[in-house]
Amino acid sequence: MSLPIRILGRATGPLALLTAAFTTAVLTTAVSATAVFTTAATPAAVTPAAVTPAAVPVAVAAEGAGRVAMRFETVGTYVMYSADEGAGATNDGFVVPVYVQPSKGGEPARNVRVVIDASGLAGVARVRDTTMCEAEGPVFTCEYGDLQNGDGESYSPLSLRGVDGVEPGDSGTVTYTATADNASAVTGTTRMTVGGPRLSAPGEEKNVSGLAPGKSANVTARLANHTRFPADQGVALQVGASEGLTLTALHSNCFYAGPAPTSAWCTFPTKAAPGAAYAADAPLVYTVTGPRTLTGEVTYSWSSAPSRPAGHTVRGVGPPLGLVRTSAQDIGDSRGRVAVSTTVQVDYRPVTATVRGRVGDTVRVRLGLEDLGPGRMTGDEEPGRFEVVPPEGTTVTSVPYRFEEDGGKWACERPEKPGGAFVCDIGRDPFFEVRHEGGTTAIDFHIRIDRQVAGAQGTVRTVNPYDRNPANDVAVIPLDASPAPPYRYAWAWAAGALAVVVLAVVYRRRRRRSP
Numbered sequence: 243m244s245l246p247i248r249i250l251g252r253a254t255g256p257l258a259l260l261t262a263a264f265t266t267a268v269l270t271t272a273v274s275a276t277a278v279f280t281t282a283a284t285p286a287a288v289t290p291a292a293v294t295p296a297a298v299p300v301a302v303a304a305e306g307a308g309r310v311a312m313r314f315e316t317v318g319t320y321v322m323y324s325a326d327e328g329a330g331a332t333n334d335g336f337v338v339p340v341y342v343q344p345s346k347g348g349e350p351a352r353n354v355r356v357v358i359d360a361s362g363l364a365g366v367a368r369v370r371d372t373t374m375c376e377a378e379g380p381v382f383t384c385e386y387g388d389l390q391n392g393d394g395e396s397y398s399p400l401s402l403r404g405v406d407g408v409e410p411g412d413s414g415t416v417t418y419t420a421t422a423d424n425a426s427a428v429t430g431t432t433r434m435t436v437g438g439p440r441l442s443a444p445g446e447e448k449n450v451s452g453l454a455p456g457k458s459a460n461v462t463a464r465l466a467n468h469t470r471f472p473a474d475q476g477v478a479l480q481v482g483a484s485e486g487l488t489l490t491a492l493h494s495n496c497f498y499a500g501p502a503p504t505s506a507w508c509t510f511p512t513k514a515a516p517g518a519a520y521a522a523d524a525p526l527v528y529t530v531t532g533p534r535t536l537t538g539e540v541t542y543s544w545s546s547a548p549s550r551p552a553g554h555t556v557r558g559v560g561p562p563l564g565l566v567r568t569s570a571q572d573i574g575d576s577r578g579r580v581a582v583s584t585t586v587q588v589d590y591r592p593v594t595a596t597v598r599g600r601v602g603d604t605v606r607v608r609l610g611l612e613d614l615g616p617g618r619m620t621g622d623e624e625p626g627r628f629e630v631v632p633p634e635g636t637t638v639t640s641v642p643y644r645f646e647e648d649g650g651k652w653a654c655e656r657p658e659k660p661g662g663a664f665v666c667d668i669g670r671d672p673f674f675e676v677r678h679e680g681g682t683t684a685i686d687f688h689i690r691i692d693r694q695v696a697g698a699q700g701t702v703r704t705v706n707p708y709d710r711n712p713a714n715d716v717a718v719i720p721l722d723a724s725p726a727p728p729y730r731y732a733w734a735w736a737a738g739a740l741a742v743v744v745l746a747v748v749y750r751r752r753r754r755r756s757p
Contacts, residue, residue, distance in 0.1 A: 310349050310422065311343040312340055312341065312342055312343065313343060314418070315340075315341050315394065316338055316418070316430050316432050319433045320434050320435070321549075323402065324439055325412075325438065325469075325471055327440065328404050328405065328406040329403070329405060329406045330404060332402070332403055332404070334398055334401045334402070336398060336400050336402065336432075337396045338356060338396065339396040340354060340356060340386055341394035342391055342392060342393055342425075344391055345391060349391065350388045351389045352388050352423040352424050353387070353422060354420060354422045355383065355384065356419065356420045356421075357381065357383050357418065357421075358375070358383075358416060359380065359381050361381070362417070363402075363415075363434060365412075366408055366434070367405060367434065367436075368402070369402060369403070371399070371401060372400065374398060375399045389422075408436045410437060411435060413435040415432070416431065417429065417431045418431075439469035439472070439514075439516075440576075441465050442465065442466045442573050442574050442575060442576070443543055443573065443575050443576065443578040444572055444573050444575060444578045445575030445577070446581075447461060447578055448580070449581045450580060450582045452583065453585070454584065454585045455532070455533050455585075457530055458490070458528065458529040459527075461580045462521055462525045463521070463522045463526060464520065465479075466520075466570040467514040467515060470516050471546075473514040474513055475513075477509075477545065478508065478548035479522075480542060480551070481505065481506040481542045482540070482541050482542070483505070483538065483540050484540075485504070486530065486535025487528050487530060487532070488503065488504060488528065489526065491556055491557075492524070492527060492560040493524070493558040493561065493562055494557060494559065494560060494562050495562035496508035497558075498554060498556040500555075503556065505553075507550055507551055508563055509548045510563075514546070517570070518567065519569060519570035519573055520565040520567060521565065522565060523563065523566050528582075530582075533616065535617070536588065536618070536623055537582060538582045539579055540582065541578065541579045541580075542577060543578070586708070588613060588614075588618075588708040588709060589613075590715065592611055592612075592702035592703065592704050592716065593608065593611055593682055594702045595609065596720045596721070597719060598723075600691065601694060601723055602690075604690040604691075606687070606689075607686070607719070608686050608687075609628070609687050609719070610666070610668075610685055613680050619708075623708065624669065624706070625667075626668065626706025626708075627667045627669075627704075628702055628705070629664065629665050629701075629702070629705065630663060630664040631700045632664075633695070633698040633720070633721035634698040636698075636721060637689070637690045637692055638664060638689055639688045639689070639690050640688045641688070643672035643673070643685060646674075650672065653672035654685075655667075691723050698720075698721040699718040699721065700718065703716045
């Protein structure tokens with residue numbers, strides 16, 4: 243709801259002299275009777291006769307406040323819940339946005355407070371507070387604080403609960419008033435209605451796999467009305483496609499969000515009867531348009547309160563989509579969903595290095611994987627892992643990592659038995675700081691060289707569900723071990739010499755004791 247605000251300017255010239263003459267006599271009466279800001283559905287016409295001397299001092303007295311104006315951006319009508327939900331309905335989604343109208347050099351609106359009166363909902367909804375505002379019965383007071391010039395704030399003050407026995411279309415009115423220290427109050431209202439029946443969809447539909455970029459597939463939308471109320475206003479279909487999938491604008495009773503839409507909204511005059519089920523008489527068509535898209539989904543839901551969502555401005559050019567009666571079997575969910583997988587892959591290649599050093603050394607060896615694409619994971623897909631088997635004659639002493647100013651000794655899961663693989667899941671927290679999607683994800687393994695083993699090799703193996711090129715999934719980790727330096731054997735020599743001396747002493751003592 244937009245509430246235009248008219249601001250009177252400062253009096254100047256002869257008008258200012260006239261102001262001075264009348265100030266003492268009429269200032270008090272004028273300020274109490276006239277608002278500097280006028281709020282109305284349509285700005286009132288101003289004629290010369292409407293400007294009286296008594297009104298002029300008001301503009302002068304309110305000069306400081308004249309730079310700040312607020313407005314509500316609430317909806318005119320809001321559907322609280324469906325009639326068939328009754329007392330079981332809950333809704334915390336009603337918001338009351340307050341906006342400061344932008345002006346050059348304008349001040350913030352200071353100490354903005356909004357009072358919401360929900361007493362008009364008696365009989366159609368029960369009201370609870372959402373802990374955001376102070377409640378006194380059905381009246382809620384919300385502290386919005388200071389709002390900057392051109393900025394806004396939004397609270398959800400009411401937690402709505404349903405009432406048994408209501409009918410579709412039952413309604414009440416919520417009123418709200420915003421005040422500030424340096425702006426005139428503005429008031430708004432919203433008609434809060436009880437909606438028609440909830441309509442059901444099939445839930446999970448058959449998945450679509452192996453869809454190549456540029457190729458299309460389709461789904462036929464179905465609905466059922468499992469309530470006791472008819473959809474007297476007709477029904478609406480809301481369709482959404484995830485990133486990388488595009489809907490085809492085929493039907494003239496559908497509006498699409500832009501020329502390459504991922505959302506569509508269609509209306510039907512069909513008054514879905516209680517217990518009846520329907521199916522669209524033509525499929526909804528979608529195409530893989532993202533060259534790097536691995537997976538996606540198409541979802542749809544039905545509504546018995548048709549109201550076009552914002553942004554759906556492109557009308558379909560083909561024949562209208564219709565509905566035909568069908569079986570209600572397997573239609574009992576809130577939405578329909580088709581999971582889509584494509585032929586796009588994410589090719590992983592191992593990152594490897596040689597374990598090089600002297601026997602007894604502990605060396606750092608950076609191991610991991612390189613993401614060759616071309617697909618890109620959006621966050622919902624499993625990113626995969628790499629598995630490391632160290633060369634014979636070596637021991638992995640740690641795989642240290644850092645995460646959020648902290649860290650640990652083992653970024654990878656250690657094998658249960660010697661000779662097993664270290665499993666490094668790159669989707670886990672230890673890889674957060676080193677993971678690079680579309681690049682290299684690698685980490686330092688600390689490996690101790692225990693002995694020389696001619697030709698010893700370990701392996702790095704990459705794994706992910708979207709890698710369809712197994713030829714480059716495994717690489718070797720060579721061992722290049724040199725003998726330990728002489729000083730590392732000094733302790734052994736000393737120990738051996740000491741042992742010889744001890745044995746000699748023991749032997750001599752025994753000989754002396756012999757008869």
